[in-house]
Amino acid sequence: MCGGKDKDPDAEVKLTPGEQKEMDRDVIKNKDELENGPVMNRRCTDWPCCIVFVIFIVGMVGLSGFAFTQGNPTILLTGWDYDGNGCGYSEATKDYPYLYWPAPDPSAFDNAVDFSSGFDYTSLGVDQLNALFKYGTCVKECPSTTTAAIECMPPSFINANPTYWDSSCQYYPAGKNFQALRYAATGVVGHFCYPQVDTLTGAGGSLAKEAIQGMETYFYDMFGSETLTNLADDIGETWKPLVGSLGIAFFLGFIFLLLIRCVGGFLIYLFILLAELMFLAGGFYAWYYKKNEYDPESNYYKGLYYGAIISWSLAGLLACIVCCCWSAIKLGIAVFKATAQFINSTPSIFTLPITFTILAGGWVIFWCASFVFLYSIGTPEPNPEFTSLTTITWSDQTRYMVLYYLFGGLWVNSFFIGACQFLIAACACIWYFTCNSDNKGYGTMSKAFSWLFCKHLGSIGFGSFLIAVIQLIRILFEYYRRKIQVAKKNKLVKALLCLTGYLLWYMEKVVKYMTKNAYIQVALQSTWFCTSAWNAFALIIKNAHRFGIAAGIGKIYTLFGLAFVISANSFYMYLVLTQTNLFAVTSIIGPIVVSGIIGFVVGYAFFEIYSFSADAILQSFLLDEQLGARGNSRPDCMKEFAEDVKKNKAVAAAEEDEPHNTLDSAYQGYNLYKD
Numbered sequence: 001m002c003g004g005k006d007k008d009p010d011a012e013v014k015l016t017p018g019e020q021k022e023m024d025r026d027v028i029k030n031k032d033e034l035e036n037g038p039v040m041n042r043r044c045t046d047w048p049c050c051i052v053f054v055i056f057i058v059g060m061v062g063l064s065g066f067a068f069t070q071g072n073p074t075i076l077l078t079g080w081d082y083d084g085n086g087c088g089y090s091e092a093t094k095d096y097p098y099l100y101w102p103a104p105d106p107s108a109f110d111n112a113v114d115f116s117s118g119f120d121y122t123s124l125g126v127d128q129l130n131a132l133f134k135y136g137t138c139v140k141e142c143p144s145t146t147t148a149a150i151e152c153m154p155p156s157f158i159n160a161n162p163t164y165w166d167s168s169c170q171y172y173p174a175g176k177n178f179q180a181l182r183y184a185a186t187g188v189v190g191h192f193c194y195p196q197v198d199t200l201t202g203a204g205g206s207l208a209k210e211a212i213q214g215m216e217t218y219f220y221d222m223f224g225s226e227t228l229t230n231l232a233d234d235i236g237e238t239w240k241p242l243v244g245s246l247g248i249a250f251f252l253g254f255i256f257l258l259l260i261r262c263v264g265g266f267l268i269y270l271f272i273l274l275a276e277l278m279f280l281a282g283g284f285y286a287w288y289y290k291k292n293e294y295d296p297e298s299n300y301y302k303g304l305y306y307g308a309i310i311s312w313s314l315a316g317l318l319a320c321i322v323c324c325c326w327s328a329i330k331l332g333i334a335v336f337k338a339t340a341q342f343i344n345s346t347p348s349i350f351t352l353p354i355t356f357t358i359l360a361g362g363w364v365i366f367w368c369a370s371f372v373f374l375y376s377i378g379t380p381e382p383n384p385e386f387t388s389l390t391t392i393t394w395s396d397q398t399r400y401m402v403l404y405y406l407f408g409g410l411w412v413n414s415f416f417i418g419a420c421q422f423l424i425a426a427c428a429c430i431w432y433f434t435c436n437s438d439n440k441g442y443g444t445m446s447k448a449f450s451w452l453f454c455k456h457l458g459s460i461g462f463g464s465f466l467i468a469v470i471q472l473i474r475i476l477f478e479y480y481r482r483k484i485q486v487a488k489k490n491k492l493v494k495a496l497l498c499l500t501g502y503l504l505w506y507m508e509k510v511v512k513y514m515t516k517n518a519y520i521q522v523a524l525q526s527t528w529f530c531t532s533a534w535n536a537f538a539l540i541i542k543n544a545h546r547f548g549i550a551a552g553i554g555k556i557y558t559l560f561g562l563a564f565v566i567s568a569n570s571f572y573m574y575l576v577l578t579q580t581n582l583f584a585v586t587s588i589i590g591p592i593v594v595s596g597i598i599g600f601v602v603g604y605a606f607f608e609i610y611s612f613s614a615d616a617i618l619q620s621f622l623l624d625e626q627l628g629a630r631g632n633s634r635p636d637c638m639k640e641f642a643e644d645v646k647k648n649k650a651v652a653a654a655e656e657d658e659p660h661n662t663l664d665s666a667y668q669g670y671n672l673y674k675d
Contacts, residue, residue: 097138098191133387233589331549562603569599
């Protein structure tokens with residue numbers, strides 16, 4: 001009924017008798033423990049997975065040690081000369097570690113190319129790039145001047161062309177009777193000679209010389225342009241206020257949460273009203289505009305006619321949704337107000353993502369270093385696409401080790417994220433049932449940490465394992481998709497590959513969504529991961545309208561919140577740069593944009609925590625509802641709904657003509673999954 005209270009349907013989720021019996025047994029088992037909210041007498045969940053995870057980590061540590069002792073990342077930087085010898089690696093060129101290009105191959109270009117105005121080297125194909133760097137030779141040292149002797153191991157092309165080359169690897173474009181083409185070079189990463197083009201001498205006007213000058217213009221355009229230099233200087237000049245914008249963005253997030261507590265309902269109602277007016281006004285505009293401007297037989301008239309009908313239909317649909325889900329909208333607003341109260345009363349919750357980001361960052365650095373060493377265990381060879389660079393050929397054993405380590409990196413990263421989500425969920429759930437008790441919800445963080453490390457590491461490990469499996473499948477699929485697309489240009493194959501990639505991406509999103517909701521159920525009921533995931537799934541299906549409305553409200557708050565933080569943070573930087581004389585910048589645009597980006601990153605992280613906490617608060621309320629809304633320690637903004645629950649229970653008990661006995665009566669109605 002429009003505008004009425006939500007009523008639980010008799011059976012929105014159909015379960016088999018066996019599934020229902022198992023869930024009823026879990027409910028009865030947790031009956032007394034759930035009386036005051038989350039189960040406090042915790043049990044170790046998914047402990048076999050915890051053991052497997054620890055063994056896997058030990059294996060990764062052992063593999064890291066093997067990689068550090070057997071790997072040699074420097075061979076990944078090996079350059080390869082014209083004959084396919086690795087500079088500093090192959091036996092013939094062991095004493096010649098640097099790759100030097102005495103001259104580019106003019107055949108890489110069309111003679112009509114005008115290098116004087118710069119040339120877009122990104123337009124060159126692989127074959128042209130290989131031709132440009134074809135005449136590579138291994139040298140002992142990069143020539144520091146144009147007159148320095150070049151100690152090289154002459155490749156075969158030098159002996160094959162004595163008219164233009166000599167044994168010291170010097171190139172004479174017009175023959176040996178004229179000056180050689182020379183330029184000084186600087187050693188880069190211990191393996192390559194980077195040309196100093198301003199030192200170029202000899203063979204003026206030759207295509208080879210112009211090609212090198214064109215390369216100088218290209219590198220300058222890419223890395224040394226005045227715009228990029230000025231931008232970097234401006235950001236360096238304003239680094240202090242930019243660092244200050246981090247704290248300001250964080251402070252603005254708290255201000256917005258305070259606004260949600262005060263006028264959160266007004267914002268949602270205003271948004272709904274504006275959307276309704278927009279649809280209605282759009283329909284009226286299209287309807288009257290087509291009557292006054294177009295002939296009834298014209299296509300524009302018909303388009304505006306149908307546009308008006310669609311706009312009014314959307315207005316009617318929105319009105320129906322609002323009427324039928326009015327109580328769900330009120331509940332969603334109350335949940336987000338309670339979440340704002342939770343975050344304001346527990347600001348230490350923000351130390352969790354910071355702490356886990358630092359831990360994850362340290363892990364990523366260690367993992368990347370180990371992976372590079374592991375990746376280098378193999379036989380280096382010239383890259384088939386760009387022959388001056390290196391590729392590694394692995395044995396089957398190395399390939400399996402790389403896959404193992406890659407999967408381990410994904411698993412541990414997902415574990416860090418899952419642990420952070422569980423701690424936030426546990427804090428929110430405990431706070432919901434204790435915020436108006438004697439301890440006012442204090443001590444939730446320490447209790448959440450105790451639950452995680454003593455009882456539920458296995459559940460987090462299991463959930464993160466599922467996510468890592470999907471991510472590994474996506475990585476392998478993308479790897480083979482690129483190979484297939486290069487080999488086959490068929491449009492149907494390309495479309496099927498894109499569709500498969502999208503489905504895998506969507507599968508990952510679904511698994512992540514179900515996993516984070518399963519963590520909330522683990523925090524509430526101390527059940528194993530699979531049971532928690534099923535409970536969360538059934539709970540979402542049963543209360544789909546509540547979850548959907550809450551998600552929509554969360555999107556609206558996030559949109560308004562990000563706009564508020566980004567605009568306010570950018571305006572702060574604008575005031576600093578225009579109202580003070582402390583910073584000399586060439587343009588205020590760069591620092592303002594960077595300040596806006598900082599606001600976005602901080603605001604997004606802030607509202608991600610807020611959104612996930614709201615999910616935990618909503619599931620806590622649903623548990624509270626099914627328990628008969630016992631006790632008075634819930635948030636003040638949720639008490640209205642608790643009173644409705646008590647009234648509905650009393651009416652149901654009276655209709656059944658049975659005594660309305662406290663917890664036993666509540667548990668006769670407590671079935672999150674069937675009723």
